[in-house]
Amino acid sequence: xxxxxxxxxxxxxxxxxxxxxxxxPRGAESSxxxxxxxxxxxxxxxxxxxxxxxxxxxxxxxxxxLLEDRQRVRRDSLRAGPTIVFHGATLxxxxxxxxxxxxxxxxxxxxxxxxxVRVTLVIELQRPYSSDTPTPLQDQVAYLAPDSTHRTTCLAxxxxxxxxxxxxxxxxxxxxxxxxxxxxWLQAGLGPCAFYAAYGTPGRPVESWxxxxxxxxxxxxxxxxxxxxxxxxxxxxxxxxxxxxWDGVYSFPPATVACLAGRPRGCRAAVLTGAAEERTIPIxxxxxxxxxxWRVQHLLPGERYLGDIARTVGRDRFLSFWTSGQPVDTAxxxxxxxxxxxxxxxxxxxxxxxxxxxxxxxxxxxxxxxxIAVFAxxxxxxxxxxxxxx
Amino acid sequence: MSRLLGLVxxxxxxxxxxxxxxxxxxxxxxxxxxxxxxxxxxQQLADVADSLELVRATAGSDTIAVGGxxxxxxxxxxxWRQAAELAWPVIxxxxxxxxxxxxxxxxIFRAVDPDTGEHRAVxxxxxxxxxxxxxxxxxxxxxxxxxxxxxxxxxxxWLGAALRPTLRPQDERAVxxxxxxxxxxxAVRRCFLGDIARCKDVLQLGDSTGLLARxxxxxxxxxxxxxxxxxxxxxxxxxxxxxxxxxxHHDDAxxxxxxxxxxxxxxxxxxxxxxxxLVREALRAGGRDAYRRLxxxxxxxxxxxxxxxxxxxxxxxxxxxxSNVVAARPKPLTLPWWASFAAIGWTAFFGICALRSSRWRL
Numbered sequence: 001x002x003x004x005x006x007x008x009x010x011x012x013x014x015x016x017x018x019x020x021x022x023x024x025p026r027g028a029e030s031s032x033x034x035x036x037x038x039x040x041x042x043x044x045x046x047x048x049x050x051x052x053x054x055x056x057x058x059x060x061x062x063x064x065x066l067l068e069d070r071q072r073v074r075r076d077s078l079r080a081g082p083t084i085v086f087h088g089a090t091l092x093x094x095x096x097x098x099x100x101x102x103x104x105x106x107x108x109x110x111x112x113x114x115x116x117v118r119v120t121l122v123i124e125l126q127r128p129y130s131s132d133t134p135t136p137l138q139d140q141v142a143y144l145a146p147d148s149t150h151r152t153t154c155l156a157x158x159x160x161x162x163x164x165x166x167x168x169x170x171x172x173x174x175x176x177x178x179x180x181x182x183x184x185w186l187q188a189g190l191g192p193c194a195f196y197a198a199y200g201t202p203g204r205p206v207e208s209w210x211x212x213x214x215x216x217x218x219x220x221x222x223x224x225x226x227x228x229x230x231x232x233x234x235x236x237x238x239x240x241x242x243x244x245x246w247d248g249v250y251s252f253p254p255a256t257v258a259c260l261a262g263r264p265r266g267c268r269a270a271v272l273t274g275a276a277e278e279r280t281i282p283i284x285x286x287x288x289x290x291x292x293x294w295r296v297q298h299l300l301p302g303e304r305y306l307g308d309i310a311r312t313v314g315r316d317r318f319l320s321f322w323t324s325g326q327p328v329d330t331a332x333x334x335x336x337x338x339x340x341x342x343x344x345x346x347x348x349x350x351x352x353x354x355x356x357x358x359x360x361x362x363x364x365x366x367x368x369x370x371x372i373a374v375f376a377x378x379x380x381x382x383x384x385x386x387x388x389x390x
Numbered sequence: 391m392s393r394l395l396g397l398v399x400x401x402x403x404x405x406x407x408x409x410x411x412x413x414x415x416x417x418x419x420x421x422x423x424x425x426x427x428x429x430x431x432x433q434q435l436a437d438v439a440d441s442l443e444l445v446r447a448t449a450g451s452d453t454i455a456v457g458g459x460x461x462x463x464x465x466x467x468x469x470w471r472q473a474a475e476l477a478w479p480v481i482x483x484x485x486x487x488x489x490x491x492x493x494x495x496x497x498i499f500r501a502v503d504p505d506t507g508e509h510r511a512v513x514x515x516x517x518x519x520x521x522x523x524x525x526x527x528x529x530x531x532x533x534x535x536x537x538x539x540x541x542x543x544x545x546x547x548w549l550g551a552a553l554r555p556t557l558r559p560q561d562e563r564a565v566x567x568x569x570x571x572x573x574x575x576x577a578v579r580r581c582f583l584g585d586i587a588r589c590k591d592v593l594q595l596g597d598s599t600g601l602l603a604r605x606x607x608x609x610x611x612x613x614x615x616x617x618x619x620x621x622x623x624x625x626x627x628x629x630x631x632x633x634x635x636x637x638x639h640h641d642d643a644x645x646x647x648x649x650x651x652x653x654x655x656x657x658x659x660x661x662x663x664x665x666x667x668l669v670r671e672a673l674r675a676g677g678r679d680a681y682r683r684l685x686x687x688x689x690x691x692x693x694x695x696x697x698x699x700x701x702x703x704x705x706x707x708x709x710x711x712x713s714n715v716v717a718a719r720p721k722p723l724t725l726p727w728w729a730s731f732a733a734i735g736w737t738a739f740f741g742i743c744a745l746r747s748s749r750w751r752l
Contacts, residue, residue, distance in 0.1 A: 044514050046439035050432035057425040064418045134429060230626055239622065284414065383744060 008377075015373075023359035054134035062137045063286045066144040066155050069122050080114045081107035082190070088125035088165075095170055099123075099186075106187045110221055115197040117146055120155045121189060126165040143192050145285040146201055154193035184228040187220075192287055194221035195306065195322075203323045205331065207281055212274030214290050219303040223311060232301030233294035234351050249355065256298055259344065262354030268329075268341030271305070273298040275328040299344070301351060308347060309336065440514075447498060447515040457482055458492040459532065466501030466521040473528035480555040481536055484670070486678035488539045488685070497535060529557065539681075542688035545695070547654075548594065550662035553669055563718030566664050570715060574614060575659035576607040581712065589708045592660045593668060595693040602648050605659045609641035616644050619657060671711045672700035 043051065065087075073085055081104040084096070103121065107113075129135050137159055144155040160168060167182055192215050195202075202210065210218055225231035237248040249257055255273070258266020290296050299305055310318040313335050321335035329340055336343045348354075361369075454461040456474035459481070463470050482489050498516030510518070519531055538553050546552075556562060570582040581589035590596045591604045606612045616624065616636050624633040624647055635643035648656065673680045676699045684699035697704040 042512050042514060044436065044439045044443050046432065046436040050429060050436045053425055053429040053432050057422060057429055060418055060422045060425060064415065064422060067415055067418070132430065133426060225626075228627070235622075379744065386745070 019361070020359070023361050057134050058137045058140075059142075059286075059288060062140075062142045062157055062288075063144070063284060066122065066142060066157055066286065067284060069120065070144060070150055070153055070155055073120050079104065081112075082119040082121050082193075085120060085122045086125060086168075087122065088127040088160075089169070091168070092170075095168060099168060102183050103186050106183050106190075110187070110190075110194060110198070112194070112197055116200060117152050117154050117193075117196045119190065119193045119197050120153065121186070122155060122157045123168070124157065124159045125168065126160055126162050140291055141189060141191060141289045143287040143289075145192065145287055146196060147281075147283045147285050149283070151201070154196040156189055156191060156193050158189040181228055184224075184226070187222050188226050190221070191215070191219050191289065199310075199319055199322045203325050203331075204281075205275070205325065205328050206322060208277060208279040209272075209275045209328045211279050211281060211285075211287070212277045213298060214293070214296075215287055216290075216293060216297045217271070217299060217302045217305040218307075219289065219293065221307045221310075222304075223307070226301075226303050232351065233297060233303055234301045236294050237300075240355075251295065252300070253298060256300060257355075257357070259299060259348055260352060260355050261357045262345050262349060264339070264341030264345045266341075267299075267344035267348060268339070270299045271332070271340055271344050272329050300348075305344075305347075313337075443514045447500070451498075453496070455493075458489045460493050460496035461532070462496050462498045462516075464500055468501050468519070468521050468523060468528055469525045470499075470528065472525055473532055476525065476529040476557075477532040477536075477555070480533060480557060484553075484555040484673060485539060485681045486673070488681040491539050492536070495537060497532070499531075526557075533557065540685040542685060544688055545685065545692070548692045549665055549669065551666060553666060559670065560718060562663065562667050562670070563715050564720045566667050566715045567718050567720065569661055569664060573659055575605065575611055577605055578659050581660075582716075584712070586705050586708050586712070589712055590693070590704065592658065593665055593708065594658060595696070595704060595708070601656060602645065605656070606648070609639070609644065612641060612644040612648060613637075613639060615657070616647055620647070620651075667715070668696065668708070668711045669699075671714060672696045672707055675700045675702065675707070675710065677701070 042048070069085055073083055079100070081100070084099055084103060086096070124136065137157070138161065139159070141159070142157040144153075144157075146152060146154055164182070164185060190197075192210070195218050198221060201207070220226045225235075226233070238245050249260065252260075253270070253273075255266045255269035259270045293303070297303070309321075309332075313321075317335045317337075321331045324331035324334075326334075332340050448462045451462045451464050452470075454463065454470050454474055456471065457478035459474050459478050461470055461474060481492070485492075500513070500516050500518050501521040502510055502518045504520035504522045517531075517535060519528075523531065533555050536554060541553070570578060573579075575592070577588050577592050581592050591601075594601075602612075606615055613636055616633065621633070624630070624636075629647060629650070632643045632647050636647055669684070672684070676683065680699040680701070684695055686698075687695060690698075693704045696707060700707045700710075702710075
């Protein structure tokens with residue numbers, strides 16, 4: 001009998017080890033076999049080289065345009081809000097006036113008035129481009145931050161694309177009541193310039209940290225969601241019941257996923273990504289926001305992280321962090337008066353219920369497996385008790 | 391004199407950042423010009439490289455021609471010719487005379503080792519398929535990669551999915567039958583019962599005004615649509631109170647929410663498969679030139695185009711579609727009377743075998 005017990009124990013242990021090794025992680029789904037082999041169709045190396053050169057040209061071209069506009073633009077002393085410059089088409093005066101009225105309202109909503117750092121929005125309207133040059137920057141926003149030559153000017157370069165160009169030209173109504181309204185687009189377009197206007201130039205450690213992570217935690221100063229209401233990059237993950245939700249979650253770095261699960265250490269690591277790097281801030285300091293920035297964030301919804309901190313801790317404490325010469329983790333913890341990880345984990349819970357990580361056997365599978373196991377044990381035990389000779 | 395000198399020094403100091411700025415811009419302009427020149431050269435080289443890659447990808451390959459299909463493939467055990475012989479009649483029967491244009495677009499396939507750990511060269515041209523597919527799977531590859539000729543955006547929007555040939559048209563009809571009898575919509579139900587006007591409504595073939603009232607007839611349907619499909623969309627901001635009211639069975643709130651949706655986003659009560667089947671019926675009824683007639687006038691209303699393709703008025707076409715769907719009612723699964731006894735018998739047999747085994751000692 002002792003021998004049977006030993007074998008039962010060994011069997012159960014083996015089952016447990018196998019379960020640990022083979023159970024799929026939460027959200028993983030087995031996909032049906034496709035006859036097509038999963039390999040993306042790459043361009044030839046020569047084509048990729050041409051595309052890389054085009055990307056390089058776009059960045060230099062955007063920088064050049066921003067520098068030219070910084071030299072050329074004269075600010076309107078009658079207005080406290082950002083100066084607006086349009087490129088690509090001549091607008092009727094009433095369209096310009098409408099956009100100016102809207103940006104002034106956005107500016108006031110952000111709690112900004114007369115600021116030391118002035119902001120200029122350069123809106124590039126969509127137009128036909130010739131085929132002998134690459135298309136200019138179209139799906140990326142660029143910012144020219146204040147530097148030693150222009151300490152009080154921040155420029156934002158916003159390609160309007162087809163949709164917003166038609167809206168600005170009055171050929172299409174932005175009819176969506178929820179996300180996607182024109183003022184949301186303008187407010188989101190202010191990006192890092194809103195922080196420069198509100199809090200001035202950051203201290204060296206903070207500026208280096210933000211540059212290292214492409215400003216992903218300082219893209220939006222507003223209190224609503226970046227696309228209106230409470231819409232944030234988290235919403236782009238979709239419904240947790242949808243099959244692509246977990247694919248989206250696991251596409252982020254481990255620390256970001258751990259933070260989504262409410263783990264303070266993960267949150268701390270996600271926030272301090274890039275803080276250890278000592279970056280030299282170039283002149284001109286052009287910030288290029290990543291294409292599809294919501295897919296390369298280290299913290300979700302990172303775009304509003306610094307804005308939320310500023311609102312929570314108040315202007316003075318935020319300024320002490322913003323301009324601090326101390327390392328980022330120390331300065332941030334001092335401003336928050338709490339460890340960074342803990343505060344961030346609580347902040348994260350305000351947007352999303354902590355996700356559960358780890359292996360997850362399907363409920364039906366567990367029930368069937370247990371039933372079969374119990375049945376097998378009962379049959380074996382019954383047979384053994386009938387057959388044994390004492 | 392010293393004052394003048396001071397002024398000159400001060401002016402030059404003040405101007406130095408501007409000069410620096412000008413230098414920087416001149417440098418950036420030179421960099422932009424240099425990049426632009428390099429890009430133009432690289433583009434020309436890339437065009438040449440692409441055409442060479444096409445030649446390289448097809449070098450040493452066989453070209454298989456069956457009907458209008460031209461398939462360029464590397465040597466492999468895949469039954470390409472038999473698959474093409476199976477696929478071509480299906481493609482030809484769908485696109486008819488329009489399939490004559492297909493030889494202009496040969497298909498390039500590369501059969502690869504199905505072991506996913508195998509290191510493979512980066513693919514620049516063509517589609518990779520594993521070389522262990524059987525005949526049916528290889529035919530399916532051909533059918534699913536064929537490009538429908540001359541599809542215009544209006545037709546593509548209405549279809550909602552690509553119109554591709556199928557090896558099992560009867561299965562499609564059975565699927566639409568199930569959709570007709572299970573869709574939670576009175577309009578679809580009435581279509582199933584023979585109301586052709588309702589069928590045209592749910593297939594979006596007629597007037598596009600007032601679709602909400604015609605597609606989702608009862609308050610319960612509208613509430614179900616809001617709560618099942620648009621909860622996340624309406625749960626924020628100004629629409630959140632209306633969503634709450636809708637959940638409390640206030641039809642005015644549900645209707646207002648659905649009416650606020652952007653044009654073209656109200657989900658059809660009958661999924662796309664039904665529309666695709668209708669096109670297939672029109673093409674089947676209209677003969678070899680039916681597809682050409684379907685794509686001939688992109689600006690015409692869809693109902694008119696379908697009628698022209700099918701060579702009959704739209705009501706008759708929809709009637710034909712409905713009767714074919716109803717005739718494709720899936721057969722219920724029936725077990726022979728002895729199957730359950732056989733199952734119990736086998737279970738008992740194995741149980742007895744286990745219990746009658748030889749005795750053993752612990």
